[in-house]
Amino acid sequence: MLYFSRWKIISIFIVIIAGLVFAAPNLLSPQVREALPDWLPSKTMTLGLDLQGGSHILMQVDEPALREERLDTLQDDIRAILREAKIGYRFSKQGDQAILVNIRDPQDLPAAETALEPLTAPVSAGLFGQATVDEVEMSETSNGALLMELTNSGLRNSTSHAVTQSIEVIRKRIDELGTTEPVVQRQGDDRVLVQVPGLDDPQRLKDLIGQTAKLTFHMVSQEATAQEVLTGGGRAPPGTEILYEEDIDPPTPYLIERRALVDGESLTDAQAAFDQQTGEPIVTFRFDTKGATRFCQVTTANIGRPFAIVLDNSIISAPVIRDAICGGSGQISGNFTPDTANDLAVLLRAGALPAKLDFIEERTVGPGLGADSIEAGQTAAIVGAIAVVVFMVVAYGFLGVIANVALIANIGLIIGLLSIIGATLTLPGIAGIVLTMGMAVDSNVLIYERIREERRNGRNLIQSFDAGFKHALATILDANITTLIAAVILFYLGSGPIKGFAVTLAIGVVTTVFTAYTFTRLVVSVWVRRSRPTELPPRLMGIIPENTNIAFMKGRRFAFPASAAAVVASIVLFFAVSLNFGIDFKGGTLIEVQSHAGPANISEIRSTLGDLNIGDVQVQEFGSDTDVLIRVESQGISDNAEQSVEAKVRAALSDTYDFRRVEVVGPTVSGELARAGTIAVIAALLAIMVYIWLRFEWQFALGAVIATLHDVVLTIGMFAVLRLEFSLASIAAILTIVGYSLNDTVVVYDRVRENLRKYKKMAIPELLNMSINQMLSRTILTSVTTLLALFSLYFLGGEVLASFTFAMIFGVFVGTYSSIFVAAPVLILFKLRPGQVGASSVEAASPYGKVEESASKTTS
Secondary structure, X not given: OOOOXXXXXXXXXXHHHHHHHHHHHHHOOHHHHHHOOOOOOOOOOEEOHHHHOEEEEEXXXXXXXXXXXXXXXXXXXXXXXXHHOOOOEEEEEOOOOEEEEEEOOHHHHHHHXXXXXXXXXXXXXXXXXXXXXXXEEEEEOOOOOEEEEEOHHHHHXXXXXXXXXHHHHHHHHHHOOOOOOOEEEEEOOXXXXXXXXXXOOHHHHHHHHHOOOOEEEEEEOOOOOHHHHHHOOOOOOOOEEEEEEOOOOOOEEEEEEOOOOEEHHHEEEEEEEEOOOOOOEEEEEEEOHHHHHHHHHHHHHOOOOEEEEXXXXXXEEOOEOOOOOOOOEEEEEOOOOHHHHHXXXXXXXXXXXXXXXXXXXXXXXXXXXXXXXXXXXXXXXXXXXXXXXXXXXXXXOHXXXXXXXXXXXHHHHHHHHHHHOOOEEOHHHHHHHHHHHHHHHHHHHHHHHHHHHHHHOOOOHHHHHHHHHHHHHHHHHHHHHHHHHHHHHHHHHOOOHHHHHHHHHHHHHHHHHHHHHHHHHHHHHHHHHHHOOOOOOOOOOOOOOOOOOOOHHHHHHHHHHHHHHHHHHHHHHHHHOOOEEOHHHHOEEEEEEEEOOOOOOHHHHHHHHHOOOOOOEEEEEEOEEEEEEEEEOOOOOOHHHHHHHHHHHHHHHOOOEEEEEEEEEOHHHHHHHHHHHHHXXXXXXXXXXXXXXXXXXXXXXXXHHHHHHHHHHHHHHHHHHHOOEEOHHHHHHXXXXXXXXXXXXXXXXXXXXXXXXXXXXXXXXXXXXHHHHHHHHHHHHHHHHHHHHHHHHHHHOOHHHHHHHHHHHHHHHHHHHHHHHOHHHHHHHOOOOHHHOOOOHHHOOOOXXXXXXXXXHHHO
């Protein structure tokens, strides 16, 4: 195992050096990176929005509004066709996606069917229009009427097209803001994800991308006035409707013709300007040739009549046409400020959204909080790394130095790979790297402890090194694959920053196995050949006794009832008290603010927000006395209702507080996140159980799952008792605990399986005691290194990571306990016997012959 051919040595060093080279640009300033030669790597990790500040917004097509618009369009088409064919008709809507057309003269029914047939023609569908779909179906009812119905497949196609067109429109609007590297992409069938880094004004972003910006020009009706309709019962004449000019107080109603004479699709340009006579902000526009001609015709034919300029069903102004406007350009005046005039010009240039989009999730981080998060993450990472490095040197002496070199190579490979794939580094991602530092040395601990064990059992130094690496490999793979399974499931079912955590954790697992087994083995091989040591390097401090003989299985009589009581209590607390669910799972608004000067006045904030009539509001200090965390309950009405809460809070507090972080989750997304979190935990447990079942006997698989369920339930109980916020990050913590707990359990099980093959006559309780004692030093040392990293995160990583890290710390203690007092004793309960595990050639060479003989005498 210690022999390496020349090409293997070269290959290993090439991989390590390449990882460090690709990681290096992250340490350089942008100016230095730009000066690097083209052949050198210069790509760096992209900072997530939680680190550099910015907005993450998820929007969903308003399908009811889209369906209503398509139905209105269908009705207008039917009316135009039948009028042109001079066929009498009567309309009535059937449900929310069908129109019943009654033909007055039954003799005209065949002609009406023929005239309306083109509306049922298939339309193109799919990404490149390679397929067709029927949008409208026509059928004849029993009483001789025609039923024109929008199909579900047609509505889905309309939604898909609306998303595609919305992406282009939103991208054009955001480009007008001058931001760098915005992300606008489809998510699912009916959603658009928008991520804009480094934006200082998230409200302006929402105003720009959330407005449909459908501009139309309508004639004001002469059949009646708006006041006459409103006082006469509110029923407008056919083909008309009442809209309001809302920029004046009180809003002024107008009765306008429904049919738009000209619309915004004919615009070629729009610019903010100032009226030369009044100096007021205006928006100038210019039509294309077709639009200019139509606008000229309309204004020529209606001189002296008022016409309404309508934006999203709200009248901007309703001037009287004094002269024909045939130059192809015009201007829109209203109660504009320079900013609102500029924003309207941006909207008109980018074009209208094809459908109304609802905000269903928003997560905004101010640049100040992002900078603080980077500083906190860097400090936690540095302190955690120093603590782990010092501990390994204390625990293993020179071998600890080798482990630290491997750890540095490991971190370099992680950052290098993240840079190569262009991954986004988030705050939970930094936590993943720090956690990897603590868990990475586990593989080295496994190897070193096995080497020491082989040496104590009489092997010479070279044989001890060789056997240590050989026997530890299977355990390392089993232990890390379980964590990898949890990370993969978390990546596919998580979202946003949690995906960043899953990516760093998964990459860390792969690089850990490589550096701990391959690179460490190479360095040890070189050291052994050059130094020719005669004994293992001494520990600087004896942390764990070399040979322990603790009767753990005697404690199962107390541990089982205690664990069962704790599990039952956790379940009762979950149902009786419930968890303190965050907005990820129950919806609502979370806002972090910072006082402009001096400590924040929490009672004043609570009083101010209590007057806004926005439901239950929780206000608490967050980290320092200048920072405050505000939680507002879900409005429970619609996704848009949550947005109004943020606007009200911002208006009430913006004069005295900076808004550092805003998270808004509507009921749609919160329900989906709750389902995804539950599925993630269940899927992880099932996948890991299948893996362990394949690698071990069924008793081991069930025992591992029981121990892991024990850890998950107790962790949930801890959240219930301490009332910590349970969010999507908590699911990530639980899945990581699942991986860590199984890592610990698998290490013990692997030694139990090995001993079952060696000692076929030893009683199971005694064999389990021996196995746990053999792995005790590894269990404690790994827990200590992981806790060192986690404590640095908890105390130095900032308040955002505090509950996540605390859950992980709790999980390490519970996972260590369960691997000894739950997972191992369960094997006795399942009546595991040595004969059930296949024989191994390792038995013949076992150094434990005397122990086996004494064990057989004891049990005979």
